[in-house]
Amino acid sequence: MMQFQNTLAFARELDQQDELKPYRQEFHFPKIQGKDVIYFTGNSLGLQPKRAQKYVDDIMKDWRELAVEGHFYAEKPWWDYHERFAKPLSKIVGALPEEVTVMNTLTVNLHLLMVSFYRPTAKRFKIICEEKAFPSDQYMLASQVRFHGFDPKDALVEVKKREGENCWRTEDVLKAIEETGDELALVMMGGVNYYNGQVFDMEAITAKAKSLGANVGWDLAHGAGNVELKLHDWGVDFAAWCSYKYMNSGPGNVSGIFVHQKHLNKKDIPRFEGWWGHDKERRFLMEPEFTPMPNAEAWHISNAAVIAMAPYLASLELFEEIGMEKLIAKRNVITAYLEFILLDIAKEVGSSFEIITPSNPSERASQLSVFLHGEGRALFDYLMENGVITDWREPNVIRLAPVPLYCSFEDMYHFGQLLKKGIQKNK
The missing domain is CATH 3.90.1150.10 (Aspartate Aminotransferase, domain 1)
Incomplete structure (x- = not known):
């Protein structure tokens, strides 16, 4: 040492x-x-990469000179701009490229993913989360539970820290999963706690919940670009993360999502759907019936916000290099x-x-x-x-x-x- x-x-x-x-x-x-400055708040907003300006300027130039034709004839065409994120992000979160995409913002994406992966029944309706999760997650989970007709006091199981301790114990999380048993619909936690910086044992927690038939999702706002992740190998059902903390994409910028391969290329999965999740090759035929993309892009609703995505792509270039x-x-x-x-x-x-x-x-x-x-x-x-x-x-x-x-x-x-x-x- x-x-x-x-x-x-x-x-x-x-x-x-x-x-x-x-x-x-x-x-x-x-x-x-x-x-x-001595900058210690990259866990809240990462610094601006110098190369981000050029990525934004390129889009502004294409918009100025090509207008609508930039969708197809820009150097980085806008209509598939988001596809450039799949490969570099898959390496950062331990996924297959088809399991990853970028869209919307973090809590919006968690809500959209909950549509697919929180499917409560009269018996199996409970969600396990950590006590005092980031407030946005608390609001999101409580509102999802109420939307399905349940009382958060009954449906949300918060794992607490032991009296006098500052960190959660993995065995306490696993015990809560075991005790909730066949009432457990979902484990939805922050992979890295925003307050104390603790990294949860995502592999063990995921494995335990899956063994009891529950779905598992992770909020990786403080995890992506910061810790080693193996979302595919761990069998995680879904995850989402913001890009503006450790990945330096700019304030309030676009979110990434992960959906496990086993859930892809399915027409019957519950999901809120929109034009940009429709089969890319048939998108402009304006067909009335939705045909999902065979990858995580099936969860897209709207076209890519390319000006917002540009700084993220610039930052991912650094991650690729390192x-x-x-x-x-x-x-x-x-x-x-x-x-x-x-x-x-x-x-x-x-x-x-x-x-x-x-x-x-x-x-x-x-x-x-x-x-x-x-x-x-x-x-x-x-x-x-x-x-x-x-x-x-x-x-x-x-x-x-x-x-x-x-x-x-x-x-x-x-x-x-x-x-x-x-x-x-x-x-």
């Missing part, structure tokens, strides 16, 4: 050894006091180094930070959530004023995401020094 040091020289040495170091120059950084294996390798080291810095600074200044993200590297990714015992909002404000862009969550937690694509080890060192000054200033 590497012996870390809380020194500028050591941080710079790690940067020199980092083969992803050149990719930092591929992104635009906001500036505070004339300097690039590969998830190298990103995850750096992620593990830089997250561990940040953890070391935090604990070392806490020791220096006599503060009792509590890192509520799991210490086991296999249960965490590019995020450390830190409970600032004895420190308040003033410390967060000090960090923000001095060039550290981080995230505050009530009651007293800051979330730090050292994204491997553009964060440096030197960033981690300088953050530690600012943290120390902020604590000393507020004492």
